[in-house]
Amino acid sequence: MKDEQKSAPQGIDRTEMFGAREGDEGIIRCDACPVLCRIRPGRSGACDRYANVDGRLIRTDPLVMAQRTRDVGGEMVPFLANEPNWDGNPITGSDVFVTGIGSGTTYPDYKPAPFIVSSDYEGVDTVTVVTEGIFSYCGVKVKIDTDRHIGSETAAVRSKGEHVGHVTTAEYGSQMLSLGGVNHLTGGTKKEGNITCGVMKALCNKQPVELTIDDGSNLVVQAGKAPVIDGIVEQRMRVGCGSATIGIFAQQWHGEADEVVVVDDHITGVLSEHQAGKVLHMPSTGIRMRGRRSTPGRYFQVAEPGSGWGGTDIKDPLEIIEGFDEKVAWPGMRLLMTSTTGEDALYCILDDDLNPAEEDIPHPLQVVVERIGENCEPSLSTVLFMGGAGGSLRAGVTENPVHLTRSVRNRLTRVTMGGAPVYVWPGGGITTMVDVLKMPDDSFGHIPTPAIVAPIEFTLARNDYAELGGHAGHITSLTDVVEEFMDVARRESSHPDNPWPLDRRTV
Numbered sequence: 455m456k457d458e459q460k461s462a463p464q465g466i467d468r469t470e471m472f473g474a475r476e477g478d479e480g481i482i483r484c485d486a487c488p489v490l491c492r493i494r495p496g497r498s499g500a501c502d503r504y505a506n507v508d509g510r511l512i513r514t515d516p517l518v519m520a521q522r523t524r525d526v527g528g529e530m531v532p533f534l535a536n537e538p539n540w541d542g543n544p545i546t547g548s549d550v551f552v553t554g555i556g557s558g559t560t561y562p563d564y565k566p567a568p569f570i571v572s573s574d575y576e577g578v579d580t581v582t583v584v585t586e587g588i589f590s591y592c593g594v595k596v597k598i599d600t601d602r603h604i605g606s607e608t609a610a611v612r613s614k615g616e617h618v619g620h621v622t623t624a625e626y627g628s629q630m631l632s633l634g635g636v637n638h639l640t641g642g643t644k645k646e647g648n649i650t651c652g653v654m655k656a657l658c659n660k661q662p663v664e665l666t667i668d669d670g671s672n673l674v675v676q677a678g679k680a681p682v683i684d685g686i687v688e689q690r691m692r693v694g695c696g697s698a699t700i701g702i703f704a705q706q707w708h709g710e711a712d713e714v715v716v717v718d719d720h721i722t723g724v725l726s727e728h729q730a731g732k733v734l735h736m737p738s739t740g741i742r743m744r745g746r747r748s749t750p751g752r753y754f755q756v757a758e759p760g761s762g763w764g765g766t767d768i769k770d771p772l773e774i775i776e777g778f779d780e781k782v783a784w785p786g787m788r789l790l791m792t793s794t795t796g797e798d799a800l801y802c803i804l805d806d807d808l809n810p811a812e813e814d815i816p817h818p819l820q821v822v823v824e825r826i827g828e829n830c831e832p833s834l835s836t837v838l839f840m841g842g843a844g845g846s847l848r849a850g851v852t853e854n855p856v857h858l859t860r861s862v863r864n865r866l867t868r869v870t871m872g873g874a875p876v877y878v879w880p881g882g883g884i885t886t887m888v889d890v891l892k893m894p895d896d897s898f899g900h901i902p903t904p905a906i907v908a909p910i911e912f913t914l915a916r917n918d919y920a921e922l923g924g925h926a927g928h929i930t931s932l933t934d935v936v937e938e939f940m941d942v943a944r945r946e947s948s949h950p951d952n953p954w955p956l957d958r959r960t961v
């Protein structure tokens with residue numbers, strides 16, 4: 455058991471569900487998680503999510519109700535606002551969705567979920583089971599749009615010196631981090647677990663987090679914002695790898711340069727040798743590149759990874775050219791070198807000794823270099839939360855949890871998190887992945903075990919709910935939930951990209 459901490463504001467009364475009075479001093483024991491805090495009057499528990507307010511156990515964050523809206527002339531209005539028969543009631547026609555945010559958890563596992571809400575959606579009697587899941591098995595995937603080398607694959611990622619994850623497989627134009635997970639939360643020291651939990655919660659709540667990578671970069675990442683890498687705000691996500699860039703722009707370079715090299719840490723492209731150059735009948739230039747030739751005009755390992763040109767460590771691109779075959783190259787040959795983002799470019803003409811001499815980039819080539827930049831998307835950090843629905847989550851829905859798993863698998867049950875659509879991994883269990891930017895702000899919390907608390911909702915037809923052994927006796931109508939809690943709820947417009955969570959046709 456753990457003693458209470460700070461004071462807290464008012465929210466939903468959860469005394470009946472999780473509160474037990476202890477002794478004569480007004481102490482309430484919270485049993486919403488295994489920590490079992492003893493909370494004195496006017497104080498909150500170790501997670502700050504429950505407080506003892508005047509002898510009642512109060513969930514301190516407001517319940518979030520998503521409201522369906524649509525764009526009318528650039529203004530987001532209630533979904534039914536333009537319907538001729540709409541009476542102005544915000545809950546008419548199931549336009550409100552009760553999310554798990556602020557709803558409370560279920561512990562021990564067999565308790566029914568905090569809200570099991572029925573509503574009529576387009577003539578279908580629908581049930582949504584609403585809860586805040588406690589996730590010990592969860593992690594965060596971070597996609598960082600950059601060519602720069604931020605650290606080697608598998609290198610440790612740290613926060614405040616603690617190991618919170620690792621660099622994982624790079625993707626097309628992006629570096630990837632895998633953070634959190636049960637091994638960092640529970641398998642190391644208490645400090646490692648707590649810092650890992652804090653990093654995950656902050657990232658999922660769309661806050662900036664500073665990270666360092668062993669033998670790599672310092673990063674500041676925040677969902678939906680440009681990454682800051684070693685103090686520099688990243689601007690552009692590359693148009694493609696070096697080979698793809700050659701393919702895209704070959705025709706536009708043709709006639710303006712005799713050779714183009716697109717420098718890339720992974721695949722450096724050489725126009726005259728590349729299939730794109732061959733199709734345009736470009737003559738060989740006798741260029742001899744560093745690195746390992748994979749296929750014609752495509753070179754691997756021309757330099758070490760780094761934060762120079764195209765994610766390599768080079769500052770002078772001519773370093774990756776070993777020379778020119780004097781039987782093939784010719785004085786006056788025009789050479790353009792560029793990076794995959796167009797941020798770096800160099801133009802040279804070979805002198806009589808076949809040495810490249812730098813010149814101003816001619817206008818037609820400059821236009822194409824700028825077009826590379828124009829085709830780059832803004833660099834962003836993207837944060838996906840990934841977690842597995844375990845015991846308390848599934849038992850809160852049905853007495854026979856495997857039925858829920860099968861129902862999700864058979865697409866009879868739609869899973870959302872904070873009203874946002876999730877990707878459910880194939881295979882066993884209910885392992886979900888969600889883009890935190892599609893969720894309302896401050897959707898995530900934590901408990902000090904440590905574990906992440908995240909909203910999750912299961913929506914299905916009422917007859918299917920009965921068939922899977924759902925807690926049918928605990929169903930409350932949407933109207934009753936809205937009437938009882940609207941005053942203490944936070945109303946959020948549903949994200950415009952999200953399908954309406956009650957609409958199971960879009961499962």
Ligand code: SF4
Nearest residue numbers: 484487490491499501
């Ligand atoms: S940590 Fe939070 S949820 Fe867990 S017992 Fe304490 S107050 Fe309740």
